[in-house]
Amino acid sequence: MKITKLTTILIITSMFSSASLNGQTGYPDPGKRRSAEREMAAAYPDLCKLSSAGISAGGTDIPVITIGKGDTGNKPAVAIIGGIDSRYIAGTAIISGFAKMLLENSKDPEISALLDRVTFYLLPDINPDATSAFFSTPSASVRGNANPWDEDRDFSVDEDPFEDINGDGVITIMRIEDEAGTHIESGSNSAVMVKADPSKGEKGKWIIHTEGRDNDGDGLFNEDGPGGVFINNNFSFDYEEWGRNAGIHALSENESRAVADFLYDHYNIFAVVTYGPDDNLSKPWKSAPGQQSSPQQGRQRSQIIKNIQREDETINQMVSALFLNETGFTGTPYNMRERGNFAEWAYYHYGRYSFATPGWWVPQTRDLTPEENILKWGSENGMENLYVDWKPVEHPDFHGKKVEVGGIKPFVMTTPPESMLGEITEKNYNFLVKLAGMHPDPVLTGLRVEHLEKDLYRISVTLHNNSMLATTNELGDRNKWNRRMVITLEGGNDLTFISGKPKEITGRLKGNETREYNWVVRGRGEITINAGAVNTGFSSVSTSLK
Amino acid sequence: MKSQETKYRPTPVQRTGSTIFNLGRSLLVSLLVAVTATLTGQENSNFFKAAGTPANTKVSISWNRYNTYDGIMDICQRLTKAYPDLIKMESAGKSFQGRDIIVLTVTNFNNGKPENKPGYYIDGNIHSNEIQGTEMALYAAWYLTEMFDENDFIRELMDDRVFYILPTINPDAREDYIHNPNTASSPRSGLAPRDDDRDGLFDEDGFEDINGDGSITTMRRKNPNGRYRTDPADPRQMIPVQEGEQGEYDILGMEGIDNDGDGLVNEDRQGSYDPNRDWGYSWQPNYIQGGADKYPFTFPENRSVRDFALNHPNIAGVQSYHNSGGMILRGPSMEGGGSEVYTREDDNVLNTIGKVGEKLIPGYRLLVIWKDLYTVYGGELDWWYGATGAYTYSNELWAGFLMFNDPQNNNRNEFEKLLLHGDTFTPWKEFDHPVYGKVEIGGYKKNFGRIHPGFLLESDAHRNTAFALYHASQLPKLAVRDIEIKNLGGGLNEVTATVTNSRITPTHSGQNLKYRIDPPNYISIEGGEVITGMIVEDRWMNVTEEQKRNPATIEADNIPGNSEVTVRWIVKGGNKYTVKVKSVKGGVAELTK
């Protein structure tokens, strides 16, 4: 990453910004973002439409931006999803910025041609209840929607929220000096608390809690705050029944249902890109023996498929290489995978190509925890407001004890400074545009008509997939929520079919694969052969029998 | 959870159809009630009570036929009118096409609040063609209300249990099964349109009733090289030809044409999903679990039941009727994942009660779904157990055994001929088929093979109801007994109370305990100032576990079946103490001493 040149700007920003509570500044709040989107849609009425996928548990609209030309529902489409996890606010900004760039470049011949062929569905913020936590005071890393939820299953709901004990507008960490302490300061940065390791002769000095009070007197701190179900734990692939923030069942929440319904209603989507904690763009998913879904390859009846299929793995590797090449990103983000996540659902249950990335990260450093790593990166790049210095406080739950509040600020781990957003967005833009250009592309070629006898004709045509991507991916081909291509032969005067059918549902084509079709018909006149599906686009050829 | 209590509230009953239609129907209903009342007077003086069947009935119902949706509504309304203190009717929600999903609450409303009694839930007909579950469920409602005054066992059940009876979970497709041409096996699905062949068209090629008998029967075509010939034992039937025999017919499939000209017959029929693979526990997608749809609870009918269940956490026992095969099915439905891990206690409860079921319903076998049948993901039964912790069975109604009461004789052709006198066979007749040319169409109608013939319906309804009532009787029954007061001096009393559960079912199943589905049992004391409270683990060795927080209300995680829990308080002052127990699935009880 080219970050050094930004350092000076960053220092200035952090010095003069008054709203530097999160360590990041200037992210547009949802209200500002929405009005910018409205202005954008108004400026490009032929290319951009705003709509709603549904309403969050807290009553906020879940916005959809459709960008494309003409009959957008009948062209292959890429869906780009953000806001699945409120810690990844950058993704929302990237998607919003992508929309703006795409529209501003829409006169560019290359982009114009792309928009002739492909539709973009952008859902920048599918969990708006949680996103609002970033912008509220005190700012806390709250990931749930507004649905009241009994996190600790003690049969009272939302009874123990965070409190801003030191009144600095952010919820950080409290440490309580105690003989039985388990943590010490990290040698790398004193803002980070790490577990004492007895094998290294370390002895714990502090007990650690998140900043707040034990409101219900159960000995736990902030274990059941307002809300909420984590939308990125609420999807049906590898869903954890009775998981802590997983909801009453998979896709129980307004937000997850809204996004799923939107996707199911749009059969033309061939790929989903997720900006959030999950990642298969720096590190592709891996196939595994015995995990091939096809019965011919030995799948047991009812066996649950938990690994990417081999052919899809190859595509994932190729797209990952494209991503790294276009963005210049290096290394990999920390593995933040959780059960019931959206990105895996989009592949395993929705049956589409699914690509996921945080959109920005600080590459892992060997032997450093993620917190140590980000602070090291911050100090190397002149960022000084990423954490709060430890300061003693009076805490009513710990009378007579030394209690200090401080540590890393919420959202720091996953959120680049606003000043970097432009460059980050541009990098992601370059990737997304290339990816969309790779849409499945079945093309009819080599139409031949042989006159056999009187009004008897043999017609042959070749259907070729011009893309590297398959018309449906290997796993999705077995999933009924993917359309199959249909090939039809229509027209003529009283056409009768001696061999072949007027309409046939046809199998998938792998990337660059070709299949031939033949008919023997009796009749004359203009005929048209049409092939494709909404998720691949259509191709047609005509000729006349005479 | 509070959130669930406020979130899911059933809507009040709203009848479908026009106002005029409704007026007409309520007029008809009151007329029927009037007629029934007059008839009842005559009936009851003219008949002698058969053992085990209510004699002084206020609502006459024929248990040898099947009810349309309006017929179901009519029975429910008549029962509600006749027994306002025993049965209430509400809507749990709307079906896809907008019909009310009717639920009956059956209990003695004059004895305690329904929500304070252990609940027993019955539904039927989740598979649209499996219609007799509805009649079984209605029989239970009728039997409980009509027998209330005649039978002590029933009165006691109605006093301290509540029954939630949902006659049909799938009214739209029940109507379709009854009114439209179908086979005995169609539709299994509900009626939301689906693109089965994934060509972008929805439900574009269904059955056609070419011979007009109201059923979809078989199409055959004469062919000397065909694979079938006439069965000499019953010329109506066809049998496969053996090596060296002359063939007579090809079987072309079920009645229908190629509606969309794609060379396939009946390939995209209405719906085609499985409402019993739509439930939010161990759900899997369609390429792993056939019949699964978009996600758990895609369908409004099932969502209604989910919401009803979450609003009635007192439901501790469940029966969901299917057909066929004569089985008492219990979970788990899958191996290695989800709710497959039943605790030994849960296993025992299900086996003990299920074994009684085998006795009550001869020919029915108690089976574990994944082990004895097949794997099911996203089934209703697993949801009830997994998400609510209720002990759940699914009876597969109707068994070949019932034809001759002979496990060796499963000959349905013989049964149909000798006992039903050919009533349900449409004779073969020749038709011109647009694709196949000259064909013959005939075969058994849809009311044979999977649903009971009339004369066996009441008998099996009674047996299955008896099993449900037995299961309901074995839900927890709590009592506070033995309040022992010991004066400790200095104005302090030691109060020890024992709470018993005198039935097989514990207040909390293993699943319930594992995931803390329900709050614990609350055992509280009134009548003095509580200094401390504790659970007595061993009364004689004085092993106790103190509860420091809120000691006046002791939290007992479980009161196991046929077992007891002892609690103790040290109390200042008071001379009369009331001990109360409140349990979500175990009901309430109290004692004062």
Ligand SMILES: [Zn+2]
């Ligand atoms: Zn069934």
